[in-house]
Amino acid sequence: MATTTAAQRREQAKRDYDAFLDRCPTRELLSRLTDKWVALVIPALAGGPQRHSELAHRIAGVSQKMLTQTLRALERDGLVTRTVTAAVPVRVDYELTPLGHELFPVMIAIKDWAETHMDRVAEARRRFDERS
DSSP states (O other), rough: OOOOHHHHHHHHHHHHHHHTTTTTTTHHHHHHSSSHHHHHHHHHHTTEEEEEEHHHHSSSTOOOHHHHHHHHHHHHHSSEEEEOSSSOEEEEEEOOOOHHHHHHHHHHHHHHHHHHHHHHHHHHEEEEHHOO
C-alpha cells in the first residue's frame, strides 16, 4: 500500500477543488470573499494594523456587529490576525496575514474597477429599467 505525504495530499486537494461543483468547499470561501464588507476590510487593512474603531471610521456604514463578524470570519480563514495588547483600556489590533496580503491585489482591483466603471453600470441600469 502506497503512503502519501501531506504535500501530496495537499496537491491532490488543489486538483480536486472546483467551485462549479456543488459540494466544493471553495464555494463557501467565494461567498465570504464576495461579501461587500470583506471587499472593504481587506483594502482598509493593507496599510498596516488598525483598531476596530479605526476600521469602523474608515468604512462608512458598517455596524459594530457586522465589522466584528467580518473580522472574526477573516481571522478564521487565516486572512487577518487579531492582537490583544494589555493596556488600560485593552488594545486590540487587526492586520492582514501573509495570505491576506496575497488577496489584497485582487480585492483592490475589484474595488478600483467598481469605482472606475460605476457611471457605465448606472447608465446600463437606467437603460434596462426604462425597457422594463
